[in-house]
Amino acid sequence: MNTMLFKKLVNILTLLSFFSWNLAIAAPTGGTVAQGSAAITQSGTTTTITQASQNTVINWTGFNTASNEAVNFVQPNSSAIALNRINSGSPTTFAGSLSANGQVWILNPNGILFANGSTVNVAGLLVTTHNITDANFMGGNYQFTLAPGYLNSTVINNGTITVADTGMVALVAPGVQNNGVIVANLGKVTLATGTTYVLDLNGDQLINFGSSPAIERGYVSNSGRITAMGGKVYMTANVAAQAVNNVISMSGVIQATTARNGANGTIVLNGGSAGRVRVTGTLNTSGGAGYIETSGYDVDIGMNAVINPGQGGTWVMDPWNLVITACLAAEIEFVMDVEGSNFNLWAEHNLYVDSAITTSIFNGFNKLFLGAGHDVEIYAPITLGGENSLVLYAGHDIKIDAPLDIGGFFKAIARHDILINTDSITSNWSQTYDGNVLLEDSVNLTSNYGNIKFKDMVNNAFWTDPNDLVITVPYGKAEFYGAVGEWDPLNSLTVFGKTEFKDSAWEVVTVMGQYYLDTVKIFERFMKFETLENGSINFAAATGFGVYAPCAVLLLETGTDDGYTGGGIFGSVDVRYLILGGSGGSDLINSTVGGYTGADAWMRIHVEHDATGLYCVNGAQGGCSGISPTLENEVIDSQIFTLPQLGEWDLTAGGVITEVDLNGIPTDIYTTDVCTSSGCQTVSFVVNQEPLTP
Numbered sequence: 018m019n020t021m022l023f024k025k026l027v028n029i030l031t032l033l034s035f036f037s038w039n040l041a042i043a044a045p046t047g048g049t050v051a052q053g054s055a056a057i058t059q060s061g062t063t064t065t066i067t068q069a070s071q072n073t074v075i076n077w078t079g080f081n082t083a084s085n086e087a088v089n090f091v092q093p094n095s096s097a098i099a100l101n102r103i104n105s106g107s108p109t110t111f112a113g114s115l116s117a118n119g120q121v122w123i124l125n126p127n128g129i130l131f132a133n134g135s136t137v138n139v140a141g142l143l144v145t146t147h148n149i150t151d152a153n154f155m156g157g158n159y160q161f162t163l164a165p166g167y168l169n170s171t172v173i174n175n176g177t178i179t180v181a182d183t184g185m186v187a188l189v190a191p192g193v194q195n196n197g198v199i200v201a202n203l204g205k206v207t208l209a210t211g212t213t214y215v216l217d218l219n220g221d222q223l224i225n226f227g228s229s230p231a232i233e234r235g236y237v238s239n240s241g242r243i244t245a246m247g248g249k250v251y252m253t254a255n256v257a258a259q260a261v262n263n264v265i266s267m268s269g270v271i272q273a274t275t276a277r278n279g280a281n282g283t284i285v286l287n288g289g290s291a292g293r294v295r296v297t298g299t300l301n302t303s304g305g306a307g308y309i310e311t312s313g314y315d316v317d318i319g320m321n322a323v324i325n326p327g328q329g330g331t332w333v334m335d336p337w338n339l340v341i342t343a344c345l346a347a348e349i350e351f352v353m354d355v356e357g358s359n360f361n362l363w364a365e366h367n368l369y370v371d372s373a374i375t376t377s378i379f380n381g382f383n384k385l386f387l388g389a390g391h392d393v394e395i396y397a398p399i400t401l402g403g404e405n406s407l408v409l410y411a412g413h414d415i416k417i418d419a420p421l422d423i424g425g426f427f428k429a430i431a432r433h434d435i436l437i438n439t440d441s442i443t444s445n446w447s448q449t450y451d452g453n454v455l456l457e458d459s460v461n462l463t464s465n466y467g468n469i470k471f472k473d474m475v476n477n478a479f480w481t482d483p484n485d486l487v488i489t490v491p492y493g494k495a496e497f498y499g500a501v502g503e504w505d506p507l508n509s510l511t512v513f514g515k516t517e518f519k520d521s522a523w524e525v526v527t528v529m530g531q532y533y534l535d536t537v538k539i540f541e542r543f544m545k546f547e548t549l550e551n552g553s554i555n556f557a558a559a560t561g562f563g564v565y566a567p568c569a570v571l572l573l574e575t576g577t578d579d580g581y582t583g584g585g586i587f588g589s590v591d592v593r594y595l596i597l598g599g600s601g602g603s604d605l606i607n608s609t610v611g612g613y614t615g616a617d618a619w620m621r622i623h624v625e626h627d628a629t630g631l632y633c634v635n636g637a638q639g640g641c642s643g644i645s646p647t648l649e650n651e652v653i654d655s656q657i658f659t660l661p662q663l664g665e666w667d668l669t670a671g672g673v674i675t676e677v678d679l680n681g682i683p684t685d686i687y688t689t690d691v692c693t694s695s696g697c698q699t700v701s702f703v704v705n706q707e708p709l710t711p
Contacts, residue, residue: 044086047078052151055099062086066099068119074100074151080123082113084134092119095140095181100124100154108170111135120185124148126163128170128190131197135176142180143216146170146190159216163191168234174241180204187223189214193237195269202246203276210235210264211255221283226255231291238266239298247276249283254292254313264292265313267300275304275327288313290337290365296322303327312336312363320344326352331359339364339389341397346372353383353405364389370419373397376405382425384408393431395419404445415452417442426467436478447493450475456507459485467493474499475507483508483528490514502526506549518544527552533588535559539566546571549578556588563588 045064048057053073058065062085066075071093080103082088090099097119103109108128112135115121120141123129129144131137147161171192178197180186184204188195193208205223213229235256243250250271254264265288273282282302287310288294297319300309306329311318316336318324322344326332332352339362341349352360353376360383362368368389374397376383385401387393388410398419401407406425409415415431416438423444429435431452438457442448447467454471455478462469469488475497477483485508488495494515499522501510506526516537518525524545525531530552537556544566546554554573556563564571571590 043079043081043083045077045080045082045088047076049076050074051076051102052100052155062113064088066090068092068097068099071096072098072100072155074102074154077101077103077105079103079105080109080111080125082111082115082135084112084132086113088113088115090115090117090119090121090139092117095119095184098122098141100149102148103129111176115139126167126170129172131174131176131178133175133197137176137178138180139184140181141184141186142178143185143187143189144172144174145187146172147214159218160213161189161216162213163211163232167191168232174199185218185223187216189224191232191235195239195241195243197241199241199243200245201248202244203278203280204245204248205251206243206245206248207251207253208237208239209251209253209255210237211253214255221249222251222253222285224251224253226253226289229255231255231289236264236266238268239271240266240269242269243271245271245273245282247278247280247282248273249285251285251287253285253287253289255289256292264288265294267294267296268298270299271301272299273302273307275302275307279305281305281307281327281330283308285310286312288316290314293317294336295319296324299323299325301325302330306330309333310335318345318348320347322348324348324352325355326358328355328358330355331361333361333363335363335365337365339368341368341370341372341374343372346374346397349374349385350376353385353401355383359384359386361386362388366390367392367394370395370397370399373399373419375400375402377402382406384425386410392416395421398422401425406446453499456484456486457481459487459508461487461489463489464493465491468496469493470496470498471501472498474503475501476503477505477507479505485509485511487511488513497522497525500524500526509552531555533557533563536562537564539564539569539571541569543570544572545574547574547577549576551576553587556590558588562591564590567591 044059044062051074053070055066055068055073055075068090080101092099095118099119100122101124103125106127108130109125110130110132112132115137117139121139122143124145126146126148128146145161146167147163149159149161153160168191170190171194172188172190173194174188174197176197178186179200182203184201186199186201186206189209191210193210195208199206207223209224210232211226211229212232215225215227217223217225232255235254237252237254239252250273252265252267256264265286267286271284273284275281284300284302286294292313293315294311294313295317296311302309303325305327307327308331309324309326310333312335314337316334316339324332349360352358366389368387382404384406386408390412392414393409393411394416396418399407400422402424404425407421407423407427409429411431413432414434414436415429416436418438420439420441421427426446427444428449429452433452435450435452435454436457437454437460439460440458441461443463445465448462448464448469449472451472453473454475457478469490483506491514494517495512496517496519498520501507503524503526506528509527509529509531510525511532513534515535516533517540519540523541523543524547526547528549530548531546532555534557536558548554552575554575
């Protein structure tokens with residue numbers, strides 16, 4: 018049977034049952050005090066229960082009232098509880114008035130209806146189809162269980178329920194409906210469905226299902242109005258997998274706006290891991306920094322829904338899978354355009370952005386959080402104005418397939434990969450990529466006033482052609498904490514601004530050129546810059562040195578793939594050890610080595626074979642174009658190449674160097690040709706990184 022049709026049929030049968038009982042309703046009957054102390058008197062249409070003990074249990078054979086009948090509880094204080102267990106064998110219809118200065122709990126496994134026109138004014142109210150033992154109740158262990166055979170029972174409010182400030186209202190049954198009015202300012206309201214629960218009078222949520230079995234056909238709905246200024250409103254369900262179409266249906270109004278004393282409101286709609294939540298009405302916690310949550314297996318926000326967490330407030334969504342369509346995007350824009358509001362969207366599995374999100378508030382400092390237990394995938398542009406920020410989090414991958422333009426900061430956190438397949442990601446403030454970045458397309462990353470940080474590796478996606486990465490940080494810096502191109506090289510890397518390589522950022526490999534248009538600082542002990550084909554390596558700082566690496570081994574190589582001549586190496590360096598390799602030329606101007614200049618400057622290379630002198634590396638036998646100042650007459654056996662003067666020097670041909678040995682532990686022995694005026698021979702060498710005294 019169609020689940021929606023089934024639910025409607027259950028409601029019709031239930032209402033017919035209530036209607037038939039309404040023909041014969043009368044004042045409460047058969048009241049017997051089972052625990053505690055209380056006196057029951059009836060006068061005309063009024064039933065009065067005078068309670069002497071703090072807690073009491075009264076068993077009734079009927080608790081129906083006509084519209085002109087009243088039930089009054091006179092209790093020791095506002096925290097006193099009168100538990101009323103109804104053993105009528107039929108649903109209870111309450112059409113009159115109920116008043117108490119304490120708490121009234123009403124239990125009937127067959128169901129309870131508060132009819133149109135009925136009124137309740139108490140300090141606290143629990144209405145449920147679940148039972149509790151007298152011993153547990155009197156002992157303060159408020160654990161309730163639904164008896165077998167009552168899965169179709171309902172609690173329905175069509176009247177007006179009002180509790181004192183800080184009081185509580187809890188309606189719990191397989192089916193719960195509020196079509197009337199509930200008022201609990203500064204208090205707590207819970208509409209819930211499940212099999213077994215614990216009532217926590219001191220907790221925020223009142224009803225806790227714990228690990229109890231899920232109910233098969235439970236549902237909770239509000240088509241009426243619930244008001245809890247400065248209070249908390251919960252609609253919760255613990256249901257079996259995909260039991261009904263809408264486990265929680267909210268077509269009415271829930272107002273939990275900020276109270277006069279400054280207390281902010283909370284609204285939570287939670288369908289659990291299997292329940293479906295649909296909102297077509299109004300959820301409002303405005304007036305301050307309220308909190309709204311809509312969670313479940315699926316969450317559907319209707320076009321006419323109004324979600325308002327208030328200035329500085331937060332809206333959290335937490336379904337299994339979440340697709341941001343035009344309707345939900347409109348709600349996000351509404352919330353984010355309220356200054357100081359945050360929006361947190363969480364999907365237990367995957368989150369998809371299929372519709373553009375655009376906010377325009379100029380002075381906002383809001384944050385949009387999009388997270389998922391598995392993947393977050395962006396297929397439509399996100400534009401956040403003002404200082405609004407965006408955070409993406411994924412337990413597996415993040416895929417960005419559309420432009421991002423963020424007024425605040427941008428952060429992407431993924432346990433695995435961050436795949437970028439868009440041409441532009443722009444932010445006013447910092448960008449952080451915490452995960453392995455894979456480029457599926459060439460991209461421009463721009464931070465107008467902050468830094469751009471890569472906390473893991475940056476590689477080209479192996480299934481695409483090599484792509485270009487352009488980073489613009491006019492007032493900040495690009496920070497790399499992992500290697501670039503180690504797995505799959507980029508086509509090119511360009512940084513407009515300062516660059517820093519830290520931690521495990523030990524190499525940059527591109528197919529074509531590398532362009533660093535401001536200072537490069539290296540914090541690693543070894544750093545390699547390599548181009549595979551005809552690209553050059555450019556350190557083009559306007560002033561000072563292009564590269565500061567006073568404690569590092571610096572390896573610069575161009576054209577290392579077979580058949581390529583490589584490009585030039587341009588700029589100036591301040592480095593501890595310098596190795597120039599590849600088949601391309603180089604032009605390093607005003608460089609220092611090891612922080613020393615002039616006669617004190619030196620480099621050290623450990624050569625495994627004897628040779629009488631070095632003319633050039635991989636040069637033509639008997640005469641390559643040379644190094645100035647010449648090293649032709651330097652003794653190679655000393656393992657130290659001394660630069661008698663610094664000035665400008667050119668290396669017009671270089672050898673291919675592919676690996677470096679750190680701390681004296683070789684990984685590969687480098688082999689190249691060493692040529693002198695008398696001929697060439699093949700030598701192998703490693704870089705020795707122990708400290709030297711010039």
